[in-house]
Amino acid sequence: MRTGDEVRRDILSEMRVKLFEEFHRNFTRKAFFDKPWKPRRIERRGSLLLVSGKLRRSLKATVTHDGLRISSSMPYASAHNEGYEGNVSVRAHTRGAYKARRRVKGRMRRVDVRAHTVSSYTYKMSLPERRFVGDHPEVRRMVTDIVSRHLEQWGQELAAKMQRHARSTNNR
Known part of the structure; x- marks a missing residue:
């Protein structure tokens, strides 16, 4: 049976994979989930925020002691994500x-x-906000689904263990 720390680690690991995939999809969508990015004033080569792909490839998701961290090594990542x-x-x-x-x-x-x-x-310089990582109702929904599913499984494991224990004590 899993311990509380193992359940927490499993939750954070699944969140890292799921949210990282969704944040990568924002580059394909050219939107932050349902909110489209502001288009360029002058059309140029490449997709919006994907001329070379360095920004997208620089995204890293790591599990820390207090949660999940999504970061980028590109110095201009925050300027694009938050506007500048x-x-x-x-x-x-x-x-x-x-x-x-x-x-x-x-x-x-x-x-x-x-x-x-x-x-x-x-x-x-004036860069409009083109958010690709951050808080969104869809992110909260995914986190809630992952946490509730893992806690439900853990609860079922606990209930099964308690039933086995109760049966073994009654048979004595």
């Missing part, structure tokens, strides 16, 4: 050589752009 409005500083850097299309003598031509140094600068 503020100034961003860019350090001075060197931009490598590349080819570009530029207007030369009235016609568009491909030109070589040499490597050059870019000075540091600051710009105002």
